[in-house]
Amino acid sequence: MKIICRKCGFEDEQQIEKRNEANNGVVIFLDALGAREFSLDECRTFISDRDEILNRSSFIWNKWTSEFQKELDKKLPEPEIVAFQDSIIICFAEQSGNSLPPLLAAGQWLTQMMTQAIFKGIFFRGSISVGPYIFDTSPKNVTVMGPAVSDAYLYHDKAKWIGVIQTPKCQNNYQSVIEFDAKERKEKLNPKFYEFLFVDYPVPFGDGKKERCNAVSWPHIACRAEKKLGNPIISSVLSEGMCKELDTAIKQKYKNSLTFLRWYEKYIFPNN
Template sequence: MVEQFGFIAILDALGVSNYKLNEAQTFIDGKNALISELKEKAEVIGKSFNENAEGRYQFPEMTISTFGDSIIICWPTGREKEALVKFPSIAEWLQSAIVFGLKHQILLRGSLSIGEYLIDDGDRTVLGPAIADAHAWAEEANWFGVILTPHCQIYLGPALENKAMKEAIKINNDILCVKYSIPLRDREKEMYAISWPFFFLEHYKKNTVTGPVILSILLSNFTIPKGVETKYENSIQFFKFYEDSIYPVVIEGVREMIAKATSVK
């Protein structure tokens, strides 16, 4: 077992536990295709961040393990500022996981933690405080998407809340994650959620159909049993909140940043 410090995400596929054999096989095929696509995305993100930021946001080496309907991802980062500056690339990857999952008819719900953990390079067993924290929160949200655990939020506090720190390491946290009243199992709680709607809107922006329509088309491919409809409704509500309240401001900020960079050249 090797001791590491870094980020851990647990992503569970919703609704899989009740699948019949043929449905389970379809899910396995879709999950394998999704993981293959996400590994390619990791390479693209790593190359992009390394080239554009001179290694500042280097995408850490990623380990993916699967068990049943769960996907466990580990990113060893090092501590303190090392972890903070690598968060943007990890957040982008998690955004893509949610969006690509929709394409493969897999709804992913989970959490992101940070801390110490042990990993066995042989069978990829993961143990320790970070995995326990991620597991405790992975199924708490009543939607599909990824939340930051309270411990993760505290650790990333300097980057998410401190204006000077955000400017120093060039993090626009609304692109990465956004504070939102998360619908949990028994209550709502203000927490940070990964901003998958940003990746969704950017991924489909050249499409002639609007983002909300595309999301509705993708979700219409899912069977929605009675009693779980609120998971879909809550996710759509989060998407609309981001599109209406956050996305326009973020895009304007990106344009200003590009304009300043161009003027300097």
């Protein structure tokens, strides 16, 4: 069995050491929209594209790690990643020393990964939680479980869109995280400073209901890419999804996601 583990890369099962330790940190649960209806050929394409996205994310993360260390003297915690079926679990454990808080690191990782996934036609929705969890690997199995995993799973499919939200538990923790980060940077707290990672947004929860959540700012990378290329590449992918012969509920999720992108592009991106 292939496991995507701490280094964000594929490891042979003989190389995986037994780990059965309790961690405290961030857990992300992602699920791919529409995968239940995939044919075998579509499943093969999905697996290939997913692996390409994760490997590309690993490359970008390694580059950012070097830049953070050089320019900010900060370490970026490395994610532990498990991919199974059409879902992915990503864990960022708390680190000792001069390290970026796991929640902010998770936001950094997700903004670029989500944009890559949309560009490749893979549409994830999910949630982020904080707290204790166990990440256990052996030559035959990998197990990720604990309160943070359960909390992330509980909320991963609540929002009717393509995107990632903080769970209520995570949102309660978020304020203290950004306060700590501002203090570390010796600056006055400015919540808007972090809108390139997370943004307060009325997220659609179905039946016309919306709930204000801290959502991952994947449109930040999308807007940068579209501005640089002069081409609405991400907008076009979402618009194409709305035109496909799909279930009405799924089409609405594309529409909700495009609305989020347009809102971010108009009200948030110009200020970042």
